[in-house]
Amino acid sequence: MLSSCTTSDTARVWQIINEAATAYKGIIPADRWHEPYMPLAELQSEIEAGVEFTGYRDDGELVGVMGSQDVLDVTLIRHAYVLTDYQGRGIGGRLLEHVLGKTSQPLLVGTWTAAVWAIRFYERHGFTATSPEETRRLLKKYWTIPERQIETSIVLSGPA
Numbered sequence: 001m002l003s004s005c006t007t008s009d010t011a012r013v014w015q016i017i018n019e020a021a022t023a024y025k026g027i028i029p030a031d032r033w034h035e036p037y038m039p040l041a042e043l044q045s046e047i048e049a050g051v052e053f054t055g056y057r058d059d060g061e062l063v064g065v066m067g068s069q070d071v072l073d074v075t076l077i078r079h080a081y082v083l084t085d086y087q088g089r090g091i092g093g094r095l096l097e098h099v100l101g102k103t104s105q106p107l108l109v110g111t112w113t114a115a116v117w118a119i120r121f122y123e124r125h126g127f128t129a130t131s132p133e134e135t136r137r138l139l140k141k142y143w144t145i146p147e148r149q150i151e152t153s154i155v156l157s158g159p160a
Contacts, residue, residue, distance in 0.1 A: 002098050005053035005065060012062045013053055014043050020081035028112045029152050038079070051078045054098050056091045066095035070105065071142045077109035080118075096125055100158065107158025110135075110143060119154065126159030 005013055014036075021037035047053075049069070056064035064082035068075055077099060082091045100107065109127065111118045119129065130138060135155040139145060145153070 001057055002094060003055055003057065005055045005062070007047075009053070009055060009062060010044065010047065011040075013055070013065050014038065014040050016062065016065050016083055017043065017079055017081045019083055020087075022084070023117070024112065024115065027114045029114075029148070032112075032149060032152060043079075046078065053079070054095055056082070056095055058086065064091040064095055066092070066099055068099045068103065070103075073105060074142060075099075075103040075105045075107050076142060077107065080109075092121060093125065096122075108138060108142060108155055109158070110139060110145075110153050110155045113152055113154045119156065122156045127156035130155045130157060 017038050018036045024037065025033055046067070046069075050071075051067040051069045053065045053067045055062045063086045066080040067078035069078050070076075077096075080092060080095065082089075082095075107127075109122055111122075113119075123129070129135075135153065136150060138155045139150045139153060
């Protein structure tokens with residue numbers, strides 16, 4: 001059910017990200033929403049920068065993905081999405097357990113402050129929200145995102 005995604009999966013990874021990201025529409029600041037949520041060229045650029053995706057397959061069909069990326073002295077969780085029809089089945093938890101099991105570095109995840117469901121998911125799995133000051137510092141150190149996204153995001157640190 002869990003396997004590494006390959007270049008042949010890129011189009012499907014892109015579809016999953018954009019379908020599942022519709023949950024953000026109307027929730028995150030309107031100036032941060034765009035169609036598609038993640039352009040294919042951006043996904044390809046992220047993969048070239050070292051984001052590796054693990055996929056969850058149901059009957060051979062890729063239905064969930066979670067990326068990870070080693071940056072300096074940490075591992076970042078990047079682009080964790082499960083198709084809407086498959087949410088609530090533990091797929092995200094299985095993907096997260098897999099990522100947790102393959103790194104010995106501290107783990108960080110950034111998400112939108114307004115995405116309370118995502119924050120709760122990570123907290124249920126032992127992650128802890130960082131303070132606004134620490135969030136800002138971490139986002140500037142480990143991510144390459146615009147200032148507006150920094151203002152509307154939170155970072156959670158992984159279980160020790």
